[in-house]
Amino acid sequence: MAKVAFLGLGVMGFPMAGHLVKKGGHEVTVYNRTPAKAKAWADQFGGKTAATPAEAATGQDFVMACVGNDNDLRSVTLGPDGAFAAMKAGALFVDHTTASAEVARELDAAAVKAGFGFIDAPVSGGQAGAENGVLTVMCGGDPAAYARAEPVIASYARMCKLLGPAGSGQLTKMVNQICIAGLVQGLSEGIHFAKKAGLDVNAVIDTISKGAAQSWQMENRHKTMNDGKYDFGFAVEWMRKDLSICLAESRRNGASLPVTALVDAFYAEVEKLGGRRWDTSSLLARLER
Template sequence: MAKVAFIGLGVMGFPMAGHLANAGHEVCVYNRTPAKAEAWCSTYTGRMAETPAAAAEGAEFVFTCVGNDDDLLSVTDGDTGALKGMSAGSTLIDHTTASADVARVLNQLCSEQNLGFLDAPVSGGQAGAENGRLSIMLGGTESDYSKAAQVFECYAASHKLLGPAGSGQLAKMVNQIAIAGLVQGLSEAVHFVKQSGLDGEAVFDVIQHGAAGSWQMVNRHKTMLENEFDFGFAVDWMRKDLNIALNEARKNGARLPVTALVDQFYADVQAEGGGRLDTSSLLKRLEKDS
């Protein structure tokens, strides 16, 4: 069992840190809003710290799971950031969905302090975090990955090292690019079903087992048919992720016309006040004038 720190207790980090505690690891948590850390400590066995640096003291692994690049640098390289408390030989593992550039910056900072680093964004949503069934895409060295691999088993169904620092974030961009197109296609399919007068539940019960099937179809078609969007991965978060991907594409020359279009569709949902709705709320844009 390891001594670990977990920084960031949002909808993903809260249960992920909980799985580490339930597995027997010694966990110290930090959250910008102390009430969340207090709630975590009342739910799981562990302790809380007043700063990221204090949480990281003596930890073999320090996990971060926050909002964006700026948040990440604040809790790692800030005045009271985790890097100030980490000891040589320990490893920083970042589960934030952030840019590949910030992953490379953190890798360099860790290298200068004789620390390991893995960029390790996750996929699977809140349900995956709660059920311990996340997919982890990793960038870093084989030695750092080998040290941490067993710890990932606490909350991951799969994890894979994909290349040097930044590779995990690039793979997460691939994931979000693919999801964007899938959700738009599913939204149009649900809209078409409703307009045609077909029994939507019967249609999707059949086609989800064929070539059109996807995780999105299996898990979202029922709620989309009922116009329920108050759960899951929010539009605001998806737009953040798609902008990261689009910015990277401008640098590497990738052409992402569908992704750019879907990003603007999500902007339309935001403009109608739907920023905190589930990403499947793309359907609302199609039905606005129906």
């Protein structure tokens, strides 16, 4: 058992923090900028709440975070009442936010200077993966720090791997999102084509999903896409945030991402249709408007 703080109780953080109690048996203190959300979590899982990130981090062995973006992350770490000023020497900060590699390296340097560890550890698997404790976690940082974090992360992960130094987890998450963007667009076009051709979409997918075209998106999203249902899942506005990080990094490292840029533009069109909070599979709605 470890003493753990968890900062950020959104659709991902709320169940992740819960698994630290239920599966890991850890002593958990949570912080959320909306105190009512923290109270609801404590009522459900029996942990403690804190009024600020610094209060949550005080005396903890591990501090985990899952917030919105780079600015949110800097706020809960380096801002007034941020966690970094309160963390004890030898503690470890694990960041599950999908953010830039740049901020990961920045926070890693600040952590090392202050005498504690830092791991960037963005996740994949969506809300269902978080609720079921089967997330994929992509990590960057010092190997010794990672070895300490891995058993704690295991409370909500089925796959966890160190990919390299600080920032490597975020870079790997960018690869993940680049691949998903292209897959969803291809699946949308395939379903759209099947409909126009007069085929039974479910029968088509049942057949081709047993071959080389198979993907998680195909298996888990084709039925709702065929029914035009998008009011769930990973929101378009969140995907656009992630793709903006990918495209910014590509401008730094020289990678060419023409399909990613095109799909991001398609998602902008979906937003104009009123789909900011629709699931990312709503790319099909753009083709059928």
